[in-house]
Amino acid sequence: MSALSGPDSSGPALDGPSFSGRVIVVGVTGGIAAYKAVEVCRRLVDAGAHVVPVMTQDAEHFIGRTTLSALCSEPVQTSLWDEDSPIPHTQLGQSADLILVVPATARLLGAYAGGLSTDLLTNTLLATRAPVIVCPAMHTEMWEHPAVQDNVVLLRRRGVVVVDPDVGRLAGGDSGAGRLASPERIVAAVARTLGPRDLADLIVVVTAGGTREPIDAVRVIANRSSGKQGYALAAEAAARGAVVTLISTVELATPPFVALVKVETAAQMQTAVESLAAVADVVIMAAAVADFRPKAVAVNKLKKHDGPPDIILEPTPDILAGLGMVKPTGQILVGFAAETDDLVDNAEAKLRRKNLDLIVANDVGAAGVGFQHDTNAVCLLRPDAPMVTIGLTDKRSIARAVLDSVVDIRRGSRS
Numbered sequence: 001m002s003a004l005s006g007p008d009s010s011g012p013a014l015d016g017p018s019f020s021g022r023v024i025v026v027g028v029t030g031g032i033a034a035y036k037a038v039e040v041c042r043r044l045v046d047a048g049a050h051v052v053p054v055m056t057q058d059a060e061h062f063i064g065r066t067t068l069s070a071l072c073s074e075p076v077q078t079s080l081w082d083e084d085s086p087i088p089h090t091q092l093g094q095s096a097d098l099i100l101v102v103p104a105t106a107r108l109l110g111a112y113a114g115g116l117s118t119d120l121l122t123n124t125l126l127a128t129r130a131p132v133i134v135c136p137a138m139h140t141e142m143w144e145h146p147a148v149q150d151n152v153v154l155l156r157r158r159g160v161v162v163v164d165p166d167v168g169r170l171a172g173g174d175s176g177a178g179r180l181a182s183p184e185r186i187v188a189a190v191a192r193t194l195g196p197r198d199l200a201d202l203i204v205v206v207t208a209g210g211t212r213e214p215i216d217a218v219r220v221i222a223n224r225s226s227g228k229q230g231y232a233l234a235a236e237a238a239a240r241g242a243v244v245t246l247i248s249t250v251e252l253a254t255p256p257f258v259a260l261v262k263v264e265t266a267a268q269m270q271t272a273v274e275s276l277a278a279v280a281d282v283v284i285m286a287a288a289v290a291d292f293r294p295k296a297v298a299v300n301k302l303k304k305h306d307g308p309p310d311i312i313l314e315p316t317p318d319i320l321a322g323l324g325m326v327k328p329t330g331q332i333l334v335g336f337a338a339e340t341d342d343l344v345d346n347a348e349a350k351l352r353r354k355n356l357d358l359i360v361a362n363d364v365g366a367a368g369v370g371f372q373h374d375t376n377a378v379c380l381l382r383p384d385a386p387m388v389t390i391g392l393t394d395k396r397s398i399a400r401a402v403l404d405s406v407v408d409i410r411r412g413s414r415s
């Protein structure tokens with residue numbers, strides 16, 4: 001196998017989606033959640049987007065122009081009339097790759113659904129062909145009002161992405177549906193809308209974290225996997241349109257648009273994986289599954305005064321090898337190889353022995369690579385393609401490269 005260079009990783013090290021070179025118009029309307037738009041804008045700018053802020057007059061009751069101007073890529077625009085450009089709304093609408101309204105009040109939803117152009121933001125929304133995301137936030141009674149719900153249904157039918165509000169504490173101190181979605185969920189919706197939709201509607205199963213094999217009532221045999229690499233894969237697959245289930249042993253925040261199945265042991269992971277893999281288009285085993293577990297588990301805590309126990313180990317089932325034996329036609333099976341020596345030879349042997357389409361080999365003895373780090377460096381090996389090497393970069397970029405390879409394999413198998 002010959003080594004080729006991997007995707008360009010010379011850009012900023014991002015642990016999230018990249019919006020480099022994309023123009024995002026962020027419309028801020030007059031609701032108490034307007035201050036949260038500041039955090040969303042900051043995240044978009046950090047991810048490389050050129051963010052153009054537009055505020056309604058009402059929004060200015062809630063946040064200052066200066067704050068938003070300082071954090072975005074351009075000064076805030078508010079008016080159809082008093083800006084330098086004579087037709088700011090068409091210029092904004094045409095230059096945008098995406099328009100994001102955060103928060104979207106009931107009034108904005110009504111005006112947009114009804115095609116009313118009352119101010120710069122509503123004019124811009126009507127003057128664009130770019131995708132639009134609205135993030136409603138309002139009091140529960142307003143959110144649940146049939147007029148608002150009808151407008152939401154209508155907007156969705158027209159292709160507008162509506163990021164449903166969360167249930168939680170509201171401005172009045174009470175709780176209910178209507179709280180603005182978290183910045184993570186909003187940015188993930190942007191990534192899903194702007195990103196390549198090359199995994200759209202594919203069923204993807206990802207495993208993450210290290211299994212924990214019980215010794216007695218309180219002790220386990222574990223390993224150092226943090227789950228970060230698996231979570232980055234799940235987030236990236238979801239951003240590219242996949243229907244993702246993440247089978248995890250760890251407590252990290254579940255990425256938006258990802259379903260979580262929590263497990264602890266290799267046996268539980270096997271049951272979860274096997275029940276989902278049968279209908280999956282892609283299965284990615286990034287978890288560090290224990291190779292051995294105690295043969296007998298003590299029901300009670302082993303007593304220190306009884307001395308060191310003789311723990312007899314037995315092999316766990318190799319989940320990935322099992323999947324390789326019953327792989328449905330067209331399914332892409334991806335494994336990882338955590339090695340400390342003979343990286344490529346060992347990984348290649350696993351690739352063939354487990355009947356994989358792709359193996360992601362990491363030298364977990366190298367600095368910044370593998371377990372627990374925010375970074376990783378990998379070689380991607382396939383049975384019938386040159387090896388690709390990805391130098392040290394953040395785990396989201398590794399995930400991107402792995403999924404690029406999955407897309408390439410799918411393309412090849414269909415042509």
Ligand code: PMT
Nearest residue numbers: 225226227228229285288289318319320336337338371372
């Ligand atoms: O979680 P992080 O801290 O982010 O670290 C990431 C990682 C180092 C855990 C990840 O990049 C990685 O290498 N995961 C695989 C770890 C591993 O178990 O490698 P392995 O070479 O022992 O296993 C090979 C493959 O078989 C893996 O896909 C593994 O999930 C699978 N396996 C292993 C044993 C077993 N009983 N069943 C399996 O399915």
